[in-house]
Amino acid sequence: MHVSVENTGGLERKLTIQVPGDEIQQKVDGRLKELSKQVRIKGFRPGRVPMSVVRQRYGKQAKQEIVSEAIQNSLQQAIADEKLRPAAMPRLDAPPRDLDNGDLEFDAVIEVYPEIDTIDTDSLEIEKLEADVEDGDVDEMLKTLREQRRSWEEVERAAKEDDQVVIEFAAEGEEGRVPEEGTTRMAIVIGGSGFEEMEKLVTGLKAGDEKKKKLAFPEGFREAALAGTKAKAEIAVVKVAEPQIPEVDEAFIESFGIEDGTLDGLKAEIRGNLERELKQARVAVLKNGLVDALLATVPELEVPQAVVRDEAAGMAAQILSSQGQEPDQALVQQLAGQFMEPAEKRVRAGLMMGELAQQNGIRVDAAKVREAIETVASTYEQPAEVVQLYYSNERLMQQVESSVLEEQVVDWVLEHAKVTPKKTSFQEVIAAATNSGE
Missing domain, CATH: 3.10.50.40 (Chitinase A; domain 3)
Incomplete structure (x- = not known):
């Protein structure tokens, strides 16, 4: 097998692969020999059909199958030999060609992941917002809850x-x-x-x-x-x-599951929820600032457009689902163009996070994965069943592991970067988290 690789621009690579014709013919002959033992043709005893008859009847089909297999196998081998990292499925823009010497030649085009140099995290400067939940924040949320129940x-x-x-x-x-x-x-x-x-x-x-x-x-x-x-x-x-707008009476308070039915009890519940929201928002803002700082270290980083398109489509589908609409393929593709810019940022960030994990030997922590799954499961009536569902579903596990690994990378970077605290308000932290897209 002979392989040549051409850089056609950006992250796109064109592979021209030649597969020896005698290798293909040998496999075609082997396939026909197997068929001769299995096929039943009128006038011949089972297993006694002449090869010439089998070749005449099944030769074209057998060659098509062998050529298809040869393309797939040789393409995988070429990618491995050339140490390429495909970002999407390769595509064949033209049919394979039979050369004069009998060899098979075909072209495949793939997008590859970029090579990222060692990332210097010690020079990163990140702002960390600090805030507390004040009485005014609790009162404002109580007002919002009343308006929601209007x-x-x-x-x-x-x-x-x-x-x-x-x-x-x-x-x-x-x-x-x-x-x-x-x-x-x-x-x-x-x-x-x-x-x-x-x-x-x-x-x-x-x-x-x-x-x-x-x-x-x-x-x-x-x-x-x-x-x-x-x-x-x-x-x-x-x-x-x-x-x-409903009054804050006993019935209103008890509708939120406050057992003692008191305003103090409701406010305590609200404060606890706001503190959890504040914690998540602070992490979101910190993470977004970290991502921006990381991306600034490699401003010209190219990203595979196939991956960006997939990410944009996923974001569009998520928006449609949140609006109660069926995310059919045509509608998703129609809206995906609106999400290309944030999708590209997500992909760039993901590549940087992955590279940091690789360069610094950061491995996903199984205990943290378990903790993350149990946190999700605790919101359901049968948490044990939800935990079992996650561990039996490879796709769900990959999602959790990816999220946990990203959190570990964030923690690692924060240990090495220069982090400056900034005192602010609850509302400003929430607004910053919303604007960051988290």
């Missing part, structure tokens, strides 16, 4: 700030009408929907009013065909309702 009372007046406006809706966009027929019902809370142009449109309207206007739909709009586009909207107001 009910709506229909009113016969024009819509204003904080009202809920239920509308029948349709829009004509670049890809046609949404929905194709009729209308779809949706509720808009003025000042809280995240769709400011629609909020402005319904403000001042009352039940029975209709309006048409071209709107810029937000990226996260529930109708994917309209998300991030401009379209002419037609709305009809069904009803206007104002919020009814």
